Amino acid sequence: MTIRDLDTPCLLLDHRRLDANLQRMADRAAALGVSLRPHLKTAKSAHVAARVTDGNRLGITVSTLREAEYFADHGATDIVYAVGIAPARLDQAAALLARGVDLKILLDTVTAAEAVAAHGAPFQVLIEIDCGDHRGGVLPDNPLLLEIADTIDGAVAPALRGVLTHAGHAYRVATADAIATIAEEERVAAVRAAERLREASFPTDIISVGSTPTALFARSAAGLTEMRAGVYVFFDLDQQSRGVCRRDEIALSVLATVIGHNVDAGKLLLDAGGLALSKDTGATAFRPEVGYGEVCDVAGCQPLPGLFVTAVSQEHGHVQVPDAAVFDALPVGTKVRVLPNHACMTAAAYEEYFVVTDDAVVDRWSRVNGW
Amino acid sequence: MTIRDLDTPCLLLDHRRLDANLQRMADRAAALGVSLRPHLKTAKSAHVAARVTDGNRLGITVSTLREAEYFADHGATDIVYAVGIAPARLDQAAALLARGVDLKILLDTVTAAEAVAAHGAPFQVLIEIDCGDHRGGVLPDNPLLLEIADTIDGAVAPALRGVLTHAGHAYRVATADAIATIAEEERVAAVRAAERLREASFPTDIISVGSTPTALFARSAAGLTEMRAGVYVFFDLDQQSRGVCRRDEIALSVLATVIGHNVDAGKLLLDAGGLALSKDTGATAFRPEVGYGEVCDVAGCQPLPGLFVTAVSQEHGHVQVPDAAVFDALPVGTKVRVLPNHACMTAAAYEEYFVVTDDAVVDRWSRVNGW
Numbered sequence: 055m056t057i058r059d060l061d062t063p064c065l066l067l068d069h070r071r072l073d074a075n076l077q078r079m080a081d082r083a084a085a086l087g088v089s090l091r092p093h094l095k096t097a098k099s100a101h102v103a104a105r106v107t108d109g110n111r112l113g114i115t116v117s118t119l120r121e122a123e124y125f126a127d128h129g130a131t132d133i134v135y136a137v138g139i140a141p142a143r144l145d146q147a148a149a150l151l152a153r154g155v156d157l158k159i160l161l162d163t164v165t166a167a168e169a170v171a172a173h174g175a176p177f178q179v180l181i182e183i184d185c186g187d188h189r190g191g192v193l194p195d196n197p198l199l200l201e202i203a204d205t206i207d208g209a210v211a212p213a214l215r216g217v218l219t220h221a222g223h224a225y226r227v228a229t230a231d232a233i234a235t236i237a238e239e240e241r242v243a244a245v246r247a248a249e250r251l252r253e254a255s256f257p258t259d260i261i262s263v264g265s266t267p268t269a270l271f272a273r274s275a276a277g278l279t280e281m282r283a284g285v286y287v288f289f290d291l292d293q294q295s296r297g298v299c300r301r302d303e304i305a306l307s308v309l310a311t312v313i314g315h316n317v318d319a320g321k322l323l324l325d326a327g328g329l330a331l332s333k334d335t336g337a338t339a340f341r342p343e344v345g346y347g348e349v350c351d352v353a354g355c356q357p358l359p360g361l362f363v364t365a366v367s368q369e370h371g372h373v374q375v376p377d378a379a380v381f382d383a384l385p386v387g388t389k390v391r392v393l394p395n396h397a398c399m400t401a402a403a404y405e406e407y408f409v410v411t412d413d414a415v416v417d418r419w420s421r422v423n424g425w
Numbered sequence: 426m427t428i429r430d431l432d433t434p435c436l437l438l439d440h441r442r443l444d445a446n447l448q449r450m451a452d453r454a455a456a457l458g459v460s461l462r463p464h465l466k467t468a469k470s471a472h473v474a475a476r477v478t479d480g481n482r483l484g485i486t487v488s489t490l491r492e493a494e495y496f497a498d499h500g501a502t503d504i505v506y507a508v509g510i511a512p513a514r515l516d517q518a519a520a521l522l523a524r525g526v527d528l529k530i531l532l533d534t535v536t537a538a539e540a541v542a543a544h545g546a547p548f549q550v551l552i553e554i555d556c557g558d559h560r561g562g563v564l565p566d567n568p569l570l571l572e573i574a575d576t577i578d579g580a581v582a583p584a585l586r587g588v589l590t591h592a593g594h595a596y597r598v599a600t601a602d603a604i605a606t607i608a609e610e611e612r613v614a615a616v617r618a619a620e621r622l623r624e625a626s627f628p629t630d631i632i633s634v635g636s637t638p639t640a641l642f643a644r645s646a647a648g649l650t651e652m653r654a655g656v657y658v659f660f661d662l663d664q665q666s667r668g669v670c671r672r673d674e675i676a677l678s679v680l681a682t683v684i685g686h687n688v689d690a691g692k693l694l695l696d697a698g699g700l701a702l703s704k705d706t707g708a709t710a711f712r713p714e715v716g717y718g719e720v721c722d723v724a725g726c727q728p729l730p731g732l733f734v735t736a737v738s739q740e741h742g743h744v745q746v747p748d749a750a751v752f753d754a755l756p757v758g759t760k761v762r763v764l765p766n767h768a769c770m771t772a773a774a775y776e777e778y779f780v781v782t783d784d785a786v787v788d789r790w791s792r793v794n795g796w
Contacts, residue, residue, distance in 0.1 A: 061517075311511040314553070403795070424776055
């Protein structure tokens with residue numbers, strides 16, 4: 055079967071690019087002398103996990119407990135759930151512990167710590183640190199850090215394992231130097247929080263940082279035990295626009311069909327719209343022209359010059375054409391590939407990947423979605 | 426079971442608001458003297474379809490052939506597939522005809538018309554008209570209109586049934602007068618195209634227009650046979666921000682849990698992020714403050730003053746708080762409801778609706794997603 059035989063829209067995963075991306079990050083972790091704990095929120099597929107974890111040698115990261123259950127079903131035993139735990143989810147987390155999964159949960163408030171302490175299950179706990187992203191977490195020097203640690207460490211059942219932070223603000227810059235500076239902030243925040251815990255005699259055997267940009271551009275991992283990264287498995291325009299990857303490293307694309315020509319409006323229409331591509335426009339901060347995706351040919355996934363998804367409605371991708379010759383080059387029925395802005399968001403609309411090498415479809419890999 | 430017993434994030438559908446919305450549009454169609462052909466791309470649920478179509482009395486509209494197959498499985502027989510047909514999808518469409526479904530397909534190019542003519546199946550064809558939205562369609566006075574009609578009408582198997590247009594540009598304005606003006610453009614474009622076809626002796630038994638805003642604010646449906654509308658079944662902030670509905674008519678909300686407090690950053694975190702809410706920010710054109718959603722209480726779905734989802738990452742909704750008292754009012758573990766920007770996009774992330782009356786969960790309704 056070739057790509058041209060597939061119904062559209064569907065999700066294509068380039069096998070060679072995937073493998074090269076996995077190797078690039080594995081080499082990076084080795085060079086920094088730190089463990090890699092891949093974040094599987096991007097791929098959400100046991101088939102990708104098997105390649106990225108090299109036969110379950112590595113621990114993994116997930117963003118939902120449904121992912122944790124799915125990957126546990128496929129053999130994962132060492133899992134960090136890297137989103138603050140809702141107290142109502144503790145029974146579900148305890149069930150994973152009871153089946154033998156070494157699950158680490160995350161929290162950043164005394165309220166959540168008290169719920170964990172009161173539950174009675176032997177939870178493994180990481181405290182979330184805010185390293186400058188200002189999403190979740192406590193600042194490394196906030197007195198709350200020790201109060202939360204004391205609540206966990208003073209209880210009978212749970213065990214404090216250490217700290218975790220994520221430099222999401224690395225997505226707001228676009229040079230290697232700026233990313234490296236943020237990577238150092240991420241490292242220093244985690245190490246500083248761990249030092250404070252150690253000085254107060256709390257355990258800190260896990261000191262976890264990570265994002266794809268900071269993992270790739272960090273100059274040091276001194277004092278860290280692991281780094282997490284997710285989107286590097288596929289990359290996307292968001293990463294490419296920030297200089298984190300080259301366009302020909304992007305392993306994920308959406309196969310679409312030209313379904314209309316609005317010649318008067320200078321526009322062709324694709325059957326990949328807001329649902330098939332997502333409404334993420336992250337790459338436009340640094341590459342305003344890309345809109346909702348960059349249009350490429352089917353065979354080589356090479357850009358068709360000047361063609362971008364300039365607008366979307368639910369099932370339509372609008373492509374403003376630079377000149378009328380495009381209508382002749384891409385008649386109704388032509389298939390194209392669209393490089394997505396944000397792989398994590400785009401992939402979530404699909405049940406499976408069609409794995410491709412050049413234009414051959416070599417496999418189908420399932421995903422886990424939802425909550 | 427009450428709403429508070431549900432795992433988060435999940436999708437809540439208010440039963441009374443849904444029924445009132447269905448009645449409002451049914452009354453509107455009756456007042457205009459035109460048939461209503463509900464667009465089920467928003468709800469994608471046979472349970473909603475059964476209520477909206479009043480026992481299959483009405484024809485329906487769909488945005489994918491997967492929806493067409495799903496609704497046919499649930500008894501629908503009169504279906505308009507309102508997205509330009511990809512020639513490679515003709516076999517799939519023919520299979521629906523073969524099982525007795527009166528499926529109407531849409532096209533706007535001679536290329537697609539030739540593929541339909543050459544196929545051999547008795548396709549029912551609508552020609553898409555551009556009434557000013559500049560998405561798909563030919564302008565009513567474009568010579569292409571007659572060329573496409575001739576290609577279909579001159580072939581043995583397919584039948585030309587008429588024209589279809591959609592005033593998507595009604596989403597760019599925010600007053601009843603401005604919407605009414607666009608509704609009139611939509612009507613005139615469809616009627617003009619049909620007149621040209623009739624003058625050339627082509628059949629035009631279907632003259633179809635529609636969008637939720639234009640359906641609700643049109644002053645006339647003279648010359649039309651039907652109007653399509655979809656998002657009115659649920660409404661959303663996008664519609665509310667344009668004055669199309671009141672906030673207390675929005676039937677869809679996302680149930681979320683407070684999973685973190687970043688007191689230093691003045692922010693609380695929800696477990697509903699970019700995947701659970703979608704990254705659509707349509708309402709911000711007219712209500713910039715709403716961000717990715719408006720935060721409401723669980724019991725009455727009433728707005729919590731000043732609380733909006735100001736940013737999202739994959740599984741985090743960030744809520745910048747106006748004052749620190751919010752942290753005491755909404756401790757970690759508190760559940761809230763988030764009104765979505767765009768119901769069609771948000772609902773697509775979920776497998777089912779939890780149907781609620783006040784805070785009681787009275788039913789679970791499945792959806793069809795994907796392609």
